[in-house]
Amino acid sequence: MSTDAKTVENLNTALQMEMSASHQYQLHAHVLDDWGLTTLADQMREEMQEELGHSDRFIERIMFLKGDPQIAFAKKPQRAASLVEMFEADLADEEEAIAFYTKAAIAAREAEDIGSRVLFEQIAMEEEGHKEWLELQLNLLERLGEQNFASKYVSVTRGDEE
Numbered sequence: 785m786s787t788d789a790k791t792v793e794n795l796n797t798a799l800q801m802e803m804s805a806s807h808q809y810q811l812h813a814h815v816l817d818d819w820g821l822t823t824l825a826d827q828m829r830e831e832m833q834e835e836l837g838h839s840d841r842f843i844e845r846i847m848f849l850k851g852d853p854q855i856a857f858a859k860k861p862q863r864a865a866s867l868v869e870m871f872e873a874d875l876a877d878e879e880e881a882i883a884f885y886t887k888a889a890i891a892a893r894e895a896e897d898i899g900s901r902v903l904f905e906q907i908a909m910e911e912e913g914h915k916e917w918l919e920l921q922l923n924l925l926e927r928l929g930e931q932n933f934a935s936k937y938v939s940v941t942r943g944d945e946e
Contacts, residue, residue, distance in 0.1 A: 788895035792851035794888035806835035824937035
């Protein structure tokens with residue numbers, strides 16, 4: 785099997801994007817815990833795990849193609865000052881990922897690399913689900929206001945469990 789260098793490069797870019805995303809969600813989870821929004825923090829930890837799973841899939845594919853996984857951040861995680869800022873930043877990242885994975889899938893198809901094409905397409909579809917959820921959260925924040933929205937995610941028993 786001949787390895788297409790551009791596909792491996794795209795897989796490494798994707799890996800770095802997913803590493804950034806997982807750590808961004810990790811930071812969000814801690815910020816949300818600090819704000820007392822523990823239920824939403826737990827949801828961010830689930831997102832973090834899903835993004836880590838994506839990074840694992842990219843590493844596996846790079847290794848299968850006899851490439852070298854480049855484990856790094858595409859960009860440094862940023863602390864958000866509000867829920868709106870948090871969700872808007874995540875939405876922009878998801879939209880960027882979807883656009884990149886779509887182009888990478890096309891490039892992999894052109895290189896006749898079905899496995900990489902399918903991987904990019906599958907993860908792009910999963911990112912579309914994240915995008916939809918983030919758009920809903922932003923819509924709810926706008927309609928309900930941050931205080932009413934946030935009240936749904938406060939857990940008063942969390943400290944008692946530890």
